[in-house]
Amino acid sequence: MHEILTVLESDARATPERIAALTGIPEDEVRAAIAGWEADGVIRRYKTVVDRDRLGDTRVTAFVDVTVAPERGRGFDDVAERIARFREIRAVHLVSGAQDLRVEVEGSSMKEVADFVAQKLSGVDRVTATSTHFLLRRYKDDGQLLIDPEPDQRLSVMP
Amino acid sequence: MSPQKPLSRVVEAMPPSGIRKFFDLAQTMTGVITLGVGEPDFPTPWGVRESAIHALTRGATTYTGNSGLLELRELICADLEARHGLTYRPADECLVTSGVSEGLDLALRALLNPGDEVIVPEPSYVAYQPCVAFAGGVPVPVPADPAQGYRLDAERIAAAVTPRTKAVLFGSPSNPTGAAQSAEDLTALAALAAREDFWLVSDEIYDRLTYTGTHTSTAAVEGAWERTVLLNGFSKSYAMTGWRVGYVCAPEPVAALMHRIHQYTMLCAPHVSQVAAIEALKSADPDVTEMVADYDRRRRLFVKGLDELGLTCPEPGGAFYAFPSIRSSGLSSQDFAEQLLEEQKVAVVPGDVFGPSGEGHVRCSYATALPLLEQALERMGRFLEARR
Ligand SMILES: Cc1ncc(COP(=O)(O)O)c(C=O)c1O
Numbered sequence: 001m002h003e004i005l006t007v008l009e010s011d012a013r014a015t016p017e018r019i020a021a022l023t024g025i026p027e028d029e030v031r032a033a034i035a036g037w038e039a040d041g042v043i044r045r046y047k048t049v050v051d052r053d054r055l056g057d058t059r060v061t062a063f064v065d066v067t068v069a070p071e072r073g074r075g076f077d078d079v080a081e082r083i084a085r086f087r088e089i090r091a092v093h094l095v096s097g098a099q100d101l102r103v104e105v106e107g108s109s110m111k112e113v114a115d116f117v118a119q120k121l122s123g124v125d126r127v128t129a130t131s132t133h134f135l136l137r138r139y140k141d142d143g144q145l146l147i148d149p150e151p152d153q154r155l156s157v158m159p
Numbered sequence: 160m161s162p163q164k165p166l167s168r169v170v171e172a173m174p175p176s177g178i179r180k181f182f183d184l185a186q187t188m189t190g191v192i193t194l195g196v197g198e199p200d201f202p203t204p205w206g207v208r209e210s211a212i213h214a215l216t217r218g219a220t221t222y223t224g225n226s227g228l229l230e231l232r233e234l235i236c237a238d239l240e241a242r243h244g245l246t247y248r249p250a251d252e253c254l255v256t257s258g259v260s261e262g263l264d265l266a267l268r269a270l271l272n273p274g275d276e277v278i279v280p281e282p283s284y285v286a287y288q289p290c291v292a293f294a295g296g297v298p299v300p301v302p303a304d305p306a307q308g309y310r311l312d313a314e315r316i317a318a319a320v321t322p323r324t325k326a327v328l329f330g331s332p333s334n335p336t337g338a339a340q341s342a343e344d345l346t347a348l349a350a351l352a353a354r355e356d357f358w359l360v361s362d363e364i365y366d367r368l369t370y371t372g373t374h375t376s377t378a379a380v381e382g383a384w385e386r387t388v389l390l391n392g393f394s395k396s397y398a399m400t401g402w403r404v405g406y407v408c409a410p411e412p413v414a415a416l417m418h419r420i421h422q423y424t425m426l427c428a429p430h431v432s433q434v435a436a437i438e439a440l441k442s443a444d445p446d447v448t449e450m451v452a453d454y455d456r457r458r459r460l461f462v463k464g465l466d467e468l469g470l471t472c473p474e475p476g477g478a479f480y481a482f483p484s485i486r487s488s489g490l491s492s493q494d495f496a497e498q499l500l501e502e503q504k505v506a507v508v509p510g511d512v513f514g515p516s517g518e519g520h521v522r523c524s525y526a527t528a529l530p531l532l533e534q535a536l537e538r539m540g541r542f543l544e545a546r547r
Contacts, residue, residue: 021460022457022460023456024459155182155196156186156191157193157508158178158197159285
């Protein structure tokens with residue numbers, strides 16, 4: 001059954017008919033499995049991986065390491081959830097190491113991101129420090145290589 | 160005066176590979192979708208390539224010992240033990256070669272005396288019969304039955320056995336049919352080999368690429384080990400065709416003879432490729448698993464697509480080939496392949512290059528990206544439509 005998810009993860013537009021042909025699982029079982037996962041929240045949504053550099057998109061991304069004073073009984077959850085709700089925040093992860101949360105912030109300019117970090121993120125209760133790293137170039141995103149594929153050097157007919 | 164004495168008669172008598180003609184034709188065209196390639200469309204896993212780059216910076220530029228790096232032979236033997244329950248001594252029953260191609264040549268030269276017969280089930284990989292002849296032997300083709308999924312039928316083989324029969328040479332899973340042989344059929348063959356006293360030369364280069372069951376290694380069946388020469392390599396499973404690295408495992412007396420030929424003719428397999436092979440065995444199995452899953456999806460879609468076009472084939476259990484019958488088109492396999500290439504720019508290999516019993520079939524490799532496979536099916540559909 002996980003075969004179905006493997007296909008969908010590489011092509012969110014694959015139809016149940018196509019998935020059935022690729023996996024050998026009957027089409028109605030494919031439909032039922034997908035419906036089940038959608039209902040359970042295993043499948044969250046269907047997305048497209050865009051190479052923003054190639055598109056000429058000038059949006060700016062920063063990874064921000066956030067140090068948090070945890071709350072008694074709630075740990076990091078409250079703070080993490082409050083941070084996650086900002087529109088500007090693309091991702092929030094609790095990580096091991098010197099800092100606590102690693103978040104991804106997106107904005108239309110460096111200034112916008114800097115203002116967000118300085119005024120909003122660092123002002124969230126229990127955030128005690130931030131350290132911001134601007135993203136310069138993406139080479140691989142979401143498991144997808146964004147560099148040019150290697151040319152196929154195989155000869156066209158071989159034993 | 161130019162040289163007058165005849166060149167090697169054995170070699171001159173051997174026709175050039177039938178694949179060559181298609182290759183030359185396809186080379187002159189653009190926009191060809193090729194299902195004619197017998198190698199993975201994946202590049203070698205990056206971790207393996209990194210290890211080789213690193214090895215080059217550290218000086219892996221020399222010869223190695225004739226047998227190959229001991230660490231590699233130890234890993235190979237451990238791998239065969241883990242996957243197939245086979246026991247070979249790294250020291251003197253395992254030899255690292257420049258691909259299965261070299262291993263095949265060594266095996267035949269070590270086994271054959273002039274005039275010895277080698278039974279080759281057909282359709283067969285293009286190199287088998289020429290290599291038998293080059294080693295002084297006589298290839299004896301025995302057609303397998305497509306209706307039985309090209310299974311190795313010990314009875315058919317038995318009918319071809321003579322007092323001169325020295326070996327049966329076959330590949331499982333097979334290039335070109337994709338047929339993977341069952342434990343029962345291999346056991347029956349091993350019993351025949353024991354009764355008639357001949358060797359089994361078993362090319363298992365596609366052993367990791369199986370889809371419908373697990374691979375049975377010939378040497379692992381009852382009574383086979385002491386009369387089996389096992390050929391395998393890294394070209395297909397690990398997408399390492401250009402590295403030229405493989406291995407042979409065999410009981411010590413025959414391994415010693417192969418070693419002797421290899422020592423004089425090859426010295427050793429490429430050093431850096433041996434290092435890459437070590438890394439492949441140590442860390443690339445997850446890459447193989449992913450590639451196999453991908454081939455399997457393509458296999459399903461492609462075989463179903465062929466079937467819908469009336470180009471039926473027994474379900475290929477391994478490798479990355481489908482060998483459909485094209486009889487419904489009314490064309491010979493050469494005509495089919497030639498016209499398909501010219502009209503629809505899809506390259507396939509005519510079945511008769513794998514022996515006369517391959518006539519009426521073409522070999523299609525699904526080591527081809529999914530969107531291209533789908534386009535190829537569409538083009539083949541148009542090709543057949545025009546002939547209705
Ligand atoms: C059945 C079979 N054996 C051997 C080979 C050659 O393998 P290698 O690259 O290890 O020489 C091939 C390659 O096409 C093959 O299909």
